[in-house]
Amino acid sequence: MYAAGSTADKSATFAQDLCIVTEDTPGQDDKVTAEAAAVFDLTDKTVLFAKNPFERLYPASITKTMTALVALKYGNLSDEITVTKDAVITESGASLCGIKPGDKLTLEQLLYGLMLPSGNDAGAAIAVHIAGGVEPFARMMNDEALRIGATGTHFMNPHGLNNENHYTTAYDLYLIFNEAMKYPEFRKIVGTEKYSTTYHNEAGKPISVTWKDTNWYLTGERKMPEGLTALGGKTGTTQAAGSCLIMGSSDSSKREYITVVLKAPNHVGLYDNMTNILSKIVE
Template identity: 35%
Template sequence: MRKTKRKSKFWTLLLMIGVIVIAFKSNITLTGQSLFGKIDGDKAGSVPVSTTFDSADFISTDNLHSSNAILVRLDNQKVLLEKNSKQKVFPASLTKIMTAIVAIEKLPDLKKSIVLPNSMFRELYKADASMAGFTANERVRAIDLLYGVMLPSGGECCIGLAEHIAGSEKEFVEIMNQKAAELGMRNTHFTNTTGLHDDKHYTTVKDLSILLSYALKNNTFEKVFTASHYSTPPTNVHSGGITFDSTLFKNLENPAIDGGRILGGKTGYTNEAGLCLASLAQKDGREYILVTAGAKGNHESAQYAIEDAYTVYDKFFKHT
């Protein structure tokens, strides 16, 4: 009788130990997932000793000039850093990322010439919009307008593409909003192609990271986005063509950062939006995008959005 009771207690104790061990292991796994997420080459929750984690906990977002920021690893869409990433912001010229990718997808022939009508320029000059340098009635290839959209942030290039593709900027904006909905940009609404301020023209840096991740899958967009300068062929107005310089690279002293490199980006600014930047960087064959908005300053001040990008990439690359 005593032997039976002892055996019973023994098996009960063994069962309890087993339950405790399983619970302990489960807790470690859950903790590993919540801290580090999915680890390269391993199942979620597996924590090899030799693994270097993609964690940006060492970057204090309080030290950023930008009020909103998100850092994403491009290949797996892992969010590495966030600061008010779902808060509504005004995108300024980061709008042109959507303008460019929609135009690329809607134009079967990027070498097709487009005439820029005189009517568009009056409103752009009145709004003090940034311009690439084309003039009324100039005949320009679509691909040259795309570089004009992304590098010098040319408003006339945006309107020229929009009117050619959809008949009017208003109709083109409807396509932009349809694309935003298709991509799951739930907190985004566009009212124009240029990013000129409108209270109903808004987004989030989270939504912009979704957009940029999508656009960079397009080879033409990526080539334009990462160009530091570009020269157009001669036109009926500019016999020597026009040379564009990227607004990012003009203000970036050195794109090389701790074994990595900033590959390209789009800047933006309005009084209401502050200084904004969407950029692409690479280290060890991996690509990362950083979207920031709401930095104080203007075109004449220090470029705080670019400073933030350098700070984030520098600190992150040092720990990867």
């Protein structure tokens, strides 16, 4: 027993609406070749499968889920943002939405550029707008992670480019994605296959773009298991992180689930792993 108001009491209250990994949580499946994977039933608050849920791994661009969460919590979608030189990303192979210093976009537009084409430049622009820079924004991300109980997580940037001190776990990503899904605008953005918009450059010239989501379940490049519908999610890929994906889905009864795969060997393997664990929902 513990006294009301004690640390244990607060922990129990905090956890009552969350899925908790227990000793009897299924975790063996030869078809799941990724380093970590998990299936969370948000209705019953149960964990249907969990492989290495607490192993610290690089999240790559799944990081942007937290970036979007912090932006939605502390910013306004209608905020007009002028892109600064801080948004210039020069790392080879980095995914970009193509914005340039001097461009003017709303926070809403930047969130689509962040989450659909996985724009690292959009992440940096959001960080500068919300916190004045990448480092103070990363501190906000870490504060938010602790607030929601993601204690195995530490962020160094808003986009997920590799850093040895930038890591999370499959379970923590569930906590982060679950919190983000409480925002209707987040659900709308991550559930969008293609987004077309117009913003203005430094000279006032209109720039029209169309950004496409990178989630193969949304684009139709992979089919969801029978009876499940993809609500949206976030991919992530770097050499160190491997291929990663977190997503929300629902069944025919509108029950919702969060599934995560970390460090799959390649894109095809990522979706093979994700389909395998999604199938555990309907098997």
